[in-house]
Amino acid sequence: MKFNNLFNPIKIREMEIRNRVEFPAMGTKMSTEDGYVTEKLIDYHVARALGGNGLNFTEVCSVYDKANPKDFLGICDDKYIPGLKKLADSIHEAGAKAGVQLWLGGMAVGSDPTAKMIVPSDVPIKGTDYVIPGASLETIKECVKAFGDAAKRAVEAGFDTVEFHAGHNYTPHSFLSGAFNKRTDEYGGSLENRSRFLIECIEAIRNNIPEDMPLFMRIDAHDDCVENGLTIEDVIEFCKLAKTAGVDVLDISRGNFTTNAVKYEVPPVDLPRGFNVDNAARIKKETGMITVAVGRINDPEQADEIIRSGKADMVVIGRAQLADPEFCNKAYRGDVDSIVRCVGCNQGCYDGFVSTEMPHITCLRNPALGKEKEYALVKTDNPKKVLVIGGGVAGLEAALTLKKRGHNPILCEASDSLGGQFALAGAAPRKEEMKEAAIAMGEMAKREGVEIRLSTPVTADVINEISPDEVIIAIGSAPIKLNIPGADLPMVRSSHDVLAGKVSASGDVVVIGGGLVGLEVAEYIAEKASKITVVEMLDQVAKDLGDLRKICVMESIAEDGIRTITSAKCVEIKENSIVIDKEGTLEEIPCDSVVVAIGARSRDFSEIENLCNEKEIPCHVIGDAIRARRALNCILEAVDVARSI
Structure with a gap:
């Protein structure tokens, strides 16, 4: 099978990319603590470039020295240029184009208490008397200049393009969205005023890069999970302004890190593949701009169809290339059966990023991620x-x-x-x-x-x-089997047997165990059961789920009307009920079936x-x-x- 649309070159200004695949900016924790490029980061990018990717973007790269957090790449000082140049040169040698994503993180830099959080309006911190102050006019001007200076450094480092990050509730997005921007001066109020900071940043970038260098912009299709947020119509109007200011390509993302909408930034398996493509198609149609589709695009046939149908001009294939750095080469050859598929588990790419236990991101399907040289397969001299x-x-x-x-x-x-x-x-x-x-x-x-x-x-x-x-x-x-009176009654089933389809559970069902398996089996039987109650010993359910999968599972649990009881231990199973001990008080819950999901040994x-x-x-x-x-x-x-x- 050939994917001619996906592997058709594209020219943007004077940059020609060998195919329509973008390896996007994704946090890796592979830079040094003070923001320098490492050999590990270079190896990570080179592997995807050698694997056939068209355009590699760095992860978020901090443009403003006062808001430059530890453990993130920096481009806010000339001292970063040599390392960035080595990265860009290495990507070029491996056959791909190289881009740097220019970033001002807003509240996201709060992971480093020494970094200044640039926000449009005062943000009170719940449970404290502290208020993050809205940016002064002086700070705004400094940030605009910082974007321009960073773009100039990107050119000096040899990158083919730059991307202005205007999404995900980072500083530019916070200025653009009425959900976060409460200013009353020329940078707040109307959409035109809320756009002002971003347009000034775009113009500063455009003025510091060559005429023949394309400018990408990552933008949310619309706001989620906030009041008075951006509609897709607002975003389309802003994109038209950005086009006039010098943006060439729209990278259509979605989500923000301050609400449950963060699930759209690193979408787990719970979200449909290509869930954001139709938004990209509408924005492309109404702005007339080159557009990149984003959002769980992890299959070459799916990606090729997006390009063929005209819904987008390029596609982001991110985590699918974490799982298999040879994704593009295999797809180009038509060898789709050998592609190691991303399964949207988020265990390594997101949970690994936010975890303090992992030195850098990894991947369930690809343990060599971040260890590309170390884990290169070596043939044995002594076959066993x-x-x-x-x-x-x-x-x-x-x-x-x-x-x-x-x-x-x-x-x-x-x-x-x-x-x-x-x-x-x-x-x-x-x-x-x-x-x-x-x-x-x-x-x-x-x-x-x-x-x-x-x-x-x-x-x-x-x-x-x-x-x-x-x-x-x-x-x-x-x-693990329950060791309590009644555990061997006919109404008691194992979660594994239920999921395997060996037995069923219907009527009023109690699931004992509120971890991942317990909640998933509750969802699995939701259509057949009259009522479902999940009983969990710990103080909350879903403690063993990663953050983003937990959001999706808990949303589904609520939608299905599944009741959860925490800090409760099942002490006995009777013919038509179970007895629980909830913080010293015995309660009886009527039921027709019991599903045991208390873990495995x-x-x-x-x-x-x-x-x-x-x-x-x-x-x-x-x-x-x-x-x-x-x-x-x-x-x-x-x-x-x-x-x-």
Whole structure:
């Protein structure tokens, strides 16, 4: 299959891009603390450029020294030019065009208490007496000049284009939106006045870049989750002003970081693929400008159709290229089955960014993200026969990595299918892509020539027959059973059995456990059940979900009318009810069915381990077999072990 529209070059002013794919600005935490480019960041961009991407944009790059937070790239001083030049040159050498995103972060720089937050109007901080003051006229003029100076540095560093970030509730967006801008001077009030700061910034940028250099602008299609925010009609009117001021390309995004609308910035699997494309199409039609579509575009056929239909001129393919840096090359060859698909889990790209535990972003599907040189596959000089026990995603990842390195993996799975709990998770609402990814991993392993034995529990006889050089145990975990009176009644079901379609739950249903699985099984049965109550021991439900998936799941829980009870422990199950202890008080909840979703525990592998020790076969344990965790951790362990053999 060929995607001729997607891989058709495009010329904007004098910049010609080899295809219609943009690798967008995404926070990485790969810069130094004081904002310099690192080799790690260069390797990250080069991998996507070598992978066939057309235009690489840096992540947000701070233009104003007083609002320059730690851990973000800087372009607010000449001292940053050499590193940025090395980045731009490296992207060019790898075959792509390079752009830098010019950024003034507003309240987002609050992660660094030394950075000044530039906002249009006073912002009281809830629960304190502190008020972030609105920007003075002097500060506004300094910021405008800072954008112009930053653009000049970008030119000196050798970038092909720059992008003015006017979305996501950063400073420019805050000035543009009536939801945030309460000023009464020439920078507030009417749309024309609220546009003034942004137009001055655009003109400053345009005046400091060559005539033949294109200027991109990232803009929200409209505001979400705020009162008196921007409508799409407002945005269209502003874009026409921006066009006159010198903007060439509109990068149509959505969302803001101060409300639940943040889910649109890094959209999880819960949001439909291409959810923002129609907004881009309307803005393109009504402004006549070159437009880039954004929003969970992660399939080459989908991307090609967007270009073919004229809805946009380019597409952002971001996290799909985090998952597979070779996405563009594979799509260009028509080798779509080998693409490692993003599943919108947000575990590495967003949760990893906001987490203090992770040094930089990563990816569930691609543990090499941010370690491109370190994790380059090295062929083995000593091929080994490796028995991989378990066909979940950890076992499959280990087998695939071993095979690519030249080993001979033999994968044994006790059940009659591959994918394990990752495939089961795909049965939950809105998570079909996870099931598809698990199935695709199994198919990829077959194509790579991994020997796979289904319905094969590993026993001493199996190990003796295979006689492996090394063993990887990836047998995963099993649901924890309740140990209370009534737990074995016929009305009690396991969440895993419900999601697998082995049993059903209807009528008035109580779900015991309010973590990810409990809430997803509640959603799964919502159409069949008359009433659903989720009981959780902790003080809140969804504690094990990442921020953005939690927003989506909780919105769905509310929409379905699912009741949640927290700080409550189930102490007994009766024929037609359960008894809970809520903070020392016993309560009885009538029900027809009970679904248990209280977590999972590693399966016992002591017999296999002991046998390996007796035979002096090196044995490695990975994934949920160690303890039940996120798939992100399990796949990383699989790759690390497979690289070490």
